[in-house]
Amino acid sequence: MPANGHPQYTNWGLDYADASQVSLGDRAPWGGWGHDGLMKSPHIKETLYGLDGALTHEFDGSFLKSVEAGLNYTHRKKTKTVDELDLFLKNGREQVLVDSQYLTDPTSLGFAGFGDVLGFQVADALDAYYDLLPLEDAAHFDKAWSIKEDILTFKAKANIEAGALHGNVGVQIVQQKQSSSGVRINQTVSPIALSDVTITDKYTDVLPSLNLSYDITGQHRLRLAAAKVMARPRMDDLRANLTPSFNGGICAGDPGCSPGQTVNPWSASGGNPELQPWRAKLLNVAYEWYGGNATYFSVSAFQMWLDNYIYTQLRTADFSDFPLPSTAESIPDDVIISPIGQISQPANGDGGKVRGIEVSGALELGKLTPILTGFGVQGSASYSKFDLKPNAEGSIGILPGFSKWVYNLTGYYERNGFQARASYRYRSGFKGEVVSLFANLGYPMILADKQLDAQVGYTFPEGTNLANFGIQLQVNNVLNSPYRTTYDVNGTRTLETYDKFGRQWMLGVSKRF
Template sequence: MISAPSAAYAQNVPAQQDTTTQTQPVDPAAQTGPGQPKAPQPEAASSGDSIVITGIRRSLQNSIAIKRREASVVEAVSAEEIGKLPDVSIAESIARLPGIAAQRVAGRAEIVSIRGFSPDFSTVLLNGRQQASSGYNRAVEFDQYPSELLGSVVVYKTPDASIVGMGLAGTVDLRTIRPLEYGKRAIALNIRGQLDQGGGRNSDFSKYGWRGSASYIDQNASGTLGWMIGYAHLDAPGHTDHTKNWFYDNYAGLLPEGSPYFLSGQEAIATNSRDLRDGVTGTVEWKPSDAVHSVLDLYYSRFKQHTVNRGAEWFSDAWADGVTYDPTTVVNKNGNDFAVAGHVTNVAPILMYQDNKRTDHLFAAGLNNDFKVAEHTHILADLSYSSNKRDETYIEAYGGYGAGPFQTRTFDDYDFKISDDGFPSFSGFGLNYADANQVSLGDRAPWGGWGHDGLKKSPHIKETLASADLSARQELNTGFISSLEAGVDFTHRHKDKTVDELDLFLKNDRQQILVDPRYLEDPVSLGFAGFGSVLGVDIAKALDNYYDVVQLQDANHFDKSWDIKEDILTLKAKAVIDSGDLHGNVGVQIVRQKQSSSGLRINTAVTPIQLINTDEGATYTDVLPSLNLFYDLDQHNRIRFAAAKVMARPRMDDLRANLVPGFNGSVCVGAIPACAPGTVVHPWSASGGNPKLEPWRAKEVDIGYEWYGGNASYFALHGFYMWLDNYIYNQALVADFSDFTPPPDQISQIPPGVIVSPIGQLTAPANGKGGWVRGIEASGSFEFGRLASFLDGFGATASLSYTDYKLKPVALNEIGGVLPGFSKWVYDVTGYYEKNGIQVRAAYRHRSAFKGEVVSLFTNLGFPLIQPDSQLDAQVGYTFQKGSRFENLGILLQVSNVLNSPYRTYYDVNGTQTLEEVNKYGRSWLLGASYHF
C-alpha cells in the first residue's frame, strides 16, 4: 500500500497550490538508474482550466510512482507538501504500509516490524546510508527523525545489490530533499499547538505543547548550485494511566484446598512525559556540468525525554503479613477459578516515585559524488559518518503511610474488582496516601524489604558508524543488459554501553522521613484505578537531601557493560535488465565481517570480586545474490518476481563478551555413581554472551501482481516465503573456567581426591536450526471519482497482511514460544475526501497479538506479550485557494488515538491467558497552520 496520510513527503515535489496551471507530481528523489524504465506519469485531472493535484492525492501519486519504478519490491510514503505532518511521527506513517506494524512505546509509534520480524531483522538508512542507533541493540528509533524534514521514505522488502547494509526482513530508507531536482525556490512554515487530553495528573507536567518547522529550498540562477535547510522543533506532552496485575496464586498448603486464584501483587501508576526535540537538516547540491554531480547532506537532532511516574504498588500475598481474602465473585476460566471481586485485608501499599531523564544526540553526514569520466561511464564515491549518543538517568524511591524507624509499616484494606480487558478497580482504602503529614519516604516491602530505599541507574550508549563506498557504472543501453555496476564499501561500526548503578539509602540508619514542602507537588490522582490520590514528590530534587548512595557491585551490574567493534568489507556488483517489457536487476554482494567484543568475566562469589578483562571475536564471509524482475503485461498490469539470500547481524547484547560464572560445590551430593577419589566433576557453569555469533541467514522468494490505474489508484497482491537457515537462541556451550578462582565455601564441599575440571557449561546465544516465515500481502488505493463524478474527491487506501512461521522446537522454546515482533494479522484502512481545498481523513490500523521489546523495570529490556493493538487517527483541514487573501495558507485539526485504544499485555496462569498490564494514553489534539511560498 502507498500511504496517503504519510508524514514524509515525496522528495522535491514542488508544494504548489496554484489551481490555474497544469502541474504533474514529480519524484526526483527516486533517481532512475540508466536503462531502468520510468513509471508513466499519473493522469492529470482536467476540466476547463487545468488544475494542480495537491494534498493526499498527490502524495499517493508520487508514492505509487516510486513503487512502480523500483525494481525491488518496495513500499513508499510521500508527503502532501513540504513539512505537512498528517501523522504524528514517521513511524506512524510507515506502519500504514502492508506487512509493516508499529510498536507503541509510551503511546507513540517508535519502532517497526517488517513482515513479522522484530526490528533486529531490519535496518534503517538515511539517504541510502546506514544509521547509528542509541538503543540497546541495532534498532533505530524513528522519533529521532522529524518527519517534517524528510523527503520520502522507501521500504525495501527485497534487497538491491548496489545498496550496502540491507536487512533480512527489510530496509527503511529515509530520504531528504535534493534542491536542484526540486527545481524552484520554496519556503514552508508550519506550527501546531498540542493538547494531551487527560494529561497533567502530575502537576509539574503541562498537558499543552507545540511543534513547528521551517524549510527553505533555493538554487542559483544557472541551476548549478542548490541548497536546502530545514529546522523542526517538538515540545510534546504525553501521559499514561497504568495498572499491572503482578501475579496470581491459590496458595496451596496455606489456604483451604480448592481456593481460587487471587491477584497477589498489583500497581497503579500515573505517568507524565515531556519530549523536546530539535532537528536540523541541510543539503548542498552542486552540478556544474553533466560530468560532475555532488551532494552534501547533514543532519543533527537533540532529543530530550523526561518522564515521571508516581503511584502505588502492593503485595496482597497470603504468605506475607497475614493477608486475608474475602472473595465475593469467583469466575471459572478454562477450569481455573479466579477471584475477580472481593475484599483484602492487611496490605501495606508502597508509594512509587520514579524520574527518568534521557538525552540523545544524533549526527549524520554524507558526501556523494557522481563523476562522468566518459560518455557512458560513471565513478560513484560516497563518504558517510553517523553517530548517536545517549545519556540517561533513572531514579526510583519508595514511600508509604506513617513514619518511624526502618521498615515501619502501616496496614490497610481495600475492595477489588478485576476486569478481563480494562483497568482493575482498587477502592475503599481507609488511609489518606496524599497526606503530607503522614506519608514518608522509606522502604515498605514485606520480607525485610527491597534491600534499599531507592536506586539510581544511568545507562550511557554511544555508537559511531563510518563508511566509504566507491563504485563504477557502465551504461550499455543496448541488448538485454542496460548497465553494469561494481564497487566496494568499507564500514566501521563501534558501539559502547556502560551503566552506572547506585543504591539509595535514607540517612540516619534509614529512618523514615516526612517530605519537606519544597519537594512536594500536588497530589496525584489514581482515580482511573479507584485508588484515590497519592502524595506528589519530586524525587530528583529531593535526592541529595535525603539519601546516601552506594555503588552497586553485583554480577548483573557488570554484565550490562560491553564494547563491540565491527569492520565490514562489501564487494558488490549489479546488472540492470531492460529488455522490452522485462525489467529489473541481478546482483551479488560478498560481505566479509570482522567483529570483536570487549567485556568482563565476572566472579562475584569470591572476595574481592574477580573481574577479568576479555576480548574475543570472529571473522566470517557471506555471499548474497539477489534478483529482482518485473514484467509489464500491458500499460496497467504487472507481475513481479524476486529471490535473494539475506542476512541480519546478531543483536549487540548477544555479542557481548561478558561471562558470569557459578560454582556448584554440592555436585557430589547424591551423585550416582558416588564421587570416589579420581572422579572428575564439572561444577562450573555460566551465562553470558557470544562474541563468535554469526548472522541470522535466510533465503527468500517474493511473487506479486500489481495493477496501476492511473492517478491515485492501484492494487497489489504479493506472497513471500523465507527459509531461515539459522536462528539465534540460548544453547549449552562448552567453556573453560581455568582463569577463575573457585569460591572457598563451595570447593570445600567437594570430597578430597575428586578432580575438579575447569571445563563447564556456558548458556549463551548461539546459531542453531531455523525454520520458515511466509505470508501474503494485499494493498490498494482507489479514487471513487472513477465510478461517478459526484464521488470526485473521495478515496480510500487499505492493506491486509497475513503471516505465519515455524521454528525448530528447541529454538521456539528458548525464545519463549513466540517469535518477537510477530503479528499474524496486520491491516490498515484510510478514507479521505479532498476537493476545493478541503481535506478530511480517517485512518485505522490494527495488528494482532505479538511479543514486544521495551525498556522496562530498572532500564532493563523486557519482552512482554502484547494483546491486539489498534489505533484510529483523524484530521480535517482547509487550504485557501488561489485568489483568496490567504492563498497558500492551510489550517489543520488532527486527533491522534481517537478511540483512546489501550495497550495491554498478558501472561499465562496455569494455562489461562490472563491480563497483566493496561495502559491508556488518551487522545492527542493538534491544531495549527502551514504557509508555503
C-alpha cells in the same frame, strides 16, 4: 478486566497521601531489598562513520541496460557503562517521615480506584535522608561492554531491460570483523575478581539478489524477488562478559557422589563475542493490476527461510582459567572435578519459516458513478504465520515483533480545492522487544493496536485574494487508543502497562509559489 483497562483497588484502609502515616523505608513484603533505594544511570557512546563509492556503465540497445559496481565501508563502535548506587536511610536505616519542606501535591491514582498518594521532591530530599554507596555486584559489572564492528561490502548489480521484462540481478560480498571487550566476573571468590578480555572474530557472507518485473499488458504485471539476506545481532548480545558459578554442594544429599566419579559443578552466563548474524533466504511473488492514476490492485505472497535465529542456549564451556573456589572443599577428595561446564548465552541456532500473503489496492469511486467524483478508498491487509524448529520454538516461543494480522483503510475526498481524509490502521498483538525495568531488555506481549487519524484542508483557487494559500487541520490518534502490555502469571495474561498519549491536533497554513 475493567472498561478502562486497569485493575480497580477497593478498601485499602489507609490514606496514602497523609505525610504523618506514610514514611520512607525498606518494606518489601518478602523481607526487604537490603537497601532503601536504588539509582541507575546508563551511559552509551556510539561512533559511526562510513564511506561509499560506486561506478556505473550504461549500454545502448542491449539486454543489459547498465551495470554498477561499488564498495562500502562502515565502522561502528558502541560503549556502555552504568552508574549504580544503593541508597541507605541515615541513622541506622530507621523509617522516617518526609519533612513538609519537600512535599508536593499528592499524585492521583484515581484511574485505578486507589485515590491519592504522597508526593515529594525526591532529588531535593536525597541528600537529607540517604547515604549513597556504589553497587558493585556481578550484575552491575555485566552491564559494561565495548563493541567494535568493521564491515567491508563489495557490491555489483546488472540492470535488465528487454521489452516487457525489466529488473536487476546483483550480489553483495560482506566481510565483517568484530571485536568485543568486556570482563570475566568471578563471583565465586570474595571480593569479586575482574579480568579484562577482548575477543575478535571475522566472517564473510555472499548475498545474491534477483528482482524481475514482467508487463503482461499495459495494466497487468507480474513480479518476482529472491534474495539471501542477513542482519547484525544486538550489540549487548555480543558482549565478552562472562559470570561463572560453582556448585560446591553438588555431592550433597542422597545418593551423593561415588569415589572416582567425575562431577561438573561449573556453570556460567554471559554474552557471545563470536555471535554471527541472523541469515535468511527470501522469495516474493506478486500480481499487480493498474486501472488509472489512483486505481490499482495487488496481491503478493512471500516466504522467508530462517537459516538461523539467535536465542539463549546452554552450551559447553571450559572453565580451566578459573581457580577452584573455597566451596570446592565441600566436594570429597576422591571425586574428580571437571573444568567442563555449561554456559547460558545467546547463540546462533535453528531457525524456521515465515510466510504470508498481502492484498492491497485503491479505487477512485468516480469510476463507478460521476456522483462520487473526488471520492476514493485505498488500503491493504496482510496475514502471516511462522513455524520454528523445535529447539527455537522451545526457547523463543513467539517471534518478537510478529503480528499475524495487519491492515489499514483510508477514505478520502479531493475536489475543488477541498481535501478530507480519514485513515484507520490495525495491528494484532505481538511479542515486544522493549527497554524494561532498570534499562534491561524485556519481552512483554503488546496487545492489539488500533489507530485512527483524520485531516481536512482547503486550498484557495486562482483568481481570489488568497490564491494558492492553503489551510489544513490534522488530528492524530482520534480514538486516543491505549498502549497495553501484559505478562504471564501462572498461565494467565495479566495487564502490565496501560498508557494513553492523547490526541494530537495540528493546524497549518501553506503558500504555494
